[in-house]
Amino acid sequence: MDGSVANEALVMRSDADGVTTLTLNRPAQRNALSVALMGALIEELAHIRQDSGCKVVILAGAGPAFCSGHDLKEMRATPEPAFYEALFAQCSVLMQAIVTLPQPVIARVHGIATAAGCQLVASCDLAIAAEDARFATPGVNIGLFCSTPMVALSRNVSRKAAMEMLLTGEMVDAARAQQIGLINRAVPPQALEQEVQALAQKIAAKSALTVKTGKEAFYRQLEMPLVEAYAYTAGVMAKNMMAADAAEGIDAFLTKRMPVWRNC
Structure with missing residues (x-):
């Protein structure tokens, strides 16, 4: 961690045997990606980039969900073009930081991963989800098309599967997410942490x-x-x-x- 109280509260970090786990920590908000949370996560990834002791990163969420997307209350509190441009630019920086990180990043998904949360899963190199996890890009339902989530989604699943998710906004279960390539596999909820750790350790053992x-x-x-x-x-x-x-x-x-x- 960088030692700041704010970042410690928003992103929890633990390290063991070459594997770093970053846990989004806004459980009451379903780990919605506020400006502060995205900033904290970007900062942690910058530290990890320079950390030779970290071989693999696991990205997880505290509480009942992985990540519910952007913080809509925060977005409506500042209805200004400059704020929105900066917000989505910051989100793009975050997603690209995951892709360009030297270490592989594994999403450990439970509960829901919606909108920018689904984008987060698609941006990770690998993803394992609980069988009862659900995914969606539901922006179309509230008049805000998931245009930036579309970038990561369309690079991971087939065009028609991506368009169906984007145009309907409907929830996709873990079995379907695996079928279309959004996640690597779905496992029983009680086995999720063990499965992710096993995969992380397998990769951490490589050069x-x-x-x-x-x-x-x-x-x-x-x-x-x-x-x-x-x-x-x-x-x-x-x-x-x-x-x-x-x-x-x-x-x-x-x-x-x-x-x-x-x-x-």
Whole structure:
């Protein structure tokens, strides 16, 4: 944590065995993304970016829900264009901070993940949800189309599935969310924390350099034409091959032993 009382109250952080858990902590508001909460989360992610001891991040929510989206009361309290522009710009910074973070981010979803909360799930690299979790981009129901959530949603699920969620605003259950690719899998609620921890530990056991290299390349190549993507990733792999961890990993495989990562 950064030591500020405000940030400690809004985002709780715990670290164990290379895994950092960030918990949104506005349970009474269903972890609605207020300006202060988004600021606290952006700040935590900035700290984690520089933390070599953190290999994987879990994003969770305190109380009965993962995240209900933007704080509508806060939004209506300041009906000014400049405020709204700054608010949605800040939200975009937050989502991009997750995507560009060197460490993989796993969403641990329970309750609801709606509007910008659904965007948060879609922005994470991986997501595991409780079987009774529900997802929605319901802005259309209140006259505010979920345009910024649409960016992350449309990059994770098929076009028609995204458009159905965006145009109807209806809730999607965890089974459907898994089917369309919004989450990796749905598990019994009582097994949620254990399943997420197991996945996080599996990734944390890998070379941090290799994981960082792969995550960055994954998102960059997605936006490239096929020929350009192959040229780019060929260069990435050639550079990766020169890393100490690549030599160690290959030698360990050939000699049938466990690798000892140096993360370089």
